[in-house]
Amino acid sequence: MLVIAIGGNTSSRTALKLRDYLTEYFSREPSMLIIPTATSDPANFSEIQSFWAKIFKDVCILPLHKKVNSFLSEEELHNKLQNYDFVFFSGGDQKRIIQLIRGHGIHRFLLEKNSSSLFAVGGTSAGAAALGDLCILSGSPARFESIKITSGLGLLKGYVVDQHFKERKRFGRLIYVVLKWKINGVGIDEDTAAIFRSDGELLKILGSGFAWFFEYDKDGRLGLCYKKEAEGEV
Numbered sequence: 001m002l003v004i005a006i007g008g009n010t011s012s013r014t015a016l017k018l019r020d021y022l023t024e025y026f027s028r029e030p031s032m033l034i035i036p037t038a039t040s041d042p043a044n045f046s047e048i049q050s051f052w053a054k055i056f057k058d059v060c061i062l063p064l065h066k067k068v069n070s071f072l073s074e075e076e077l078h079n080k081l082q083n084y085d086f087v088f089f090s091g092g093d094q095k096r097i098i099q100l101i102r103g104h105g106i107h108r109f110l111l112e113k114n115s116s117s118l119f120a121v122g123g124t125s126a127g128a129a130a131l132g133d134l135c136i137l138s139g140s141p142a143r144f145e146s147i148k149i150t151s152g153l154g155l156l157k158g159y160v161v162d163q164h165f166k167e168r169k170r171f172g173r174l175i176y177v178v179l180k181w182k183i184n185g186v187g188i189d190e191d192t193a194a195i196f197r198s199d200g201e202l203l204k205i206l207g208s209g210f211a212w213f214f215e216y217d218k219d220g221r222l223g224l225c226y227k228k229e230a231e232g233e234v
Contacts, residue, residue, distance in 0.1 A: 089127030
């Protein structure tokens, strides 16, 4: 399974590169199911779908949101999810994803897909933050005591993900989390996608920014490298 973490504010150019990468991976253009749980207002659903419908031919929104009465049984959810190749969490507030998705039917389905070679899950902004073993819910880079952490969806093994990374100056925040919780971290700039296998192996960087990797070793040391599209390690 591929896991795709995007730092937010995706351009059409980067989205098209992602489509092309996934088309090569699947040997056809994949179908995309968007889960907009993180957004503050269901009125945003159409805008989210409209952007991605310009990129992929087959795009559907699954209206799972606390403000929308869209009950589906576990069997109905499972059947719907089976029809799509690429499940994608849009941005907003990661707390909403954790509250409505973690531990429920969609989450179990995605965890079962971990061993599948031809499946992809991803997210942008808050959607990316929820993908790792840990999830940063909130917190200022200037006030470490304000940082709130919870268990993530566990789809990207061994990582905690931060987003809008360079733009919101989140270096200190992620370093603090990596050292305190003894976990590897990746910070992803806006308009940048980091593509992994679910076991944490990095496959590709796409977009205009960097992915910043903070590696915690068993001796408590912190390693840093940063990578950009079509470039090796710096």
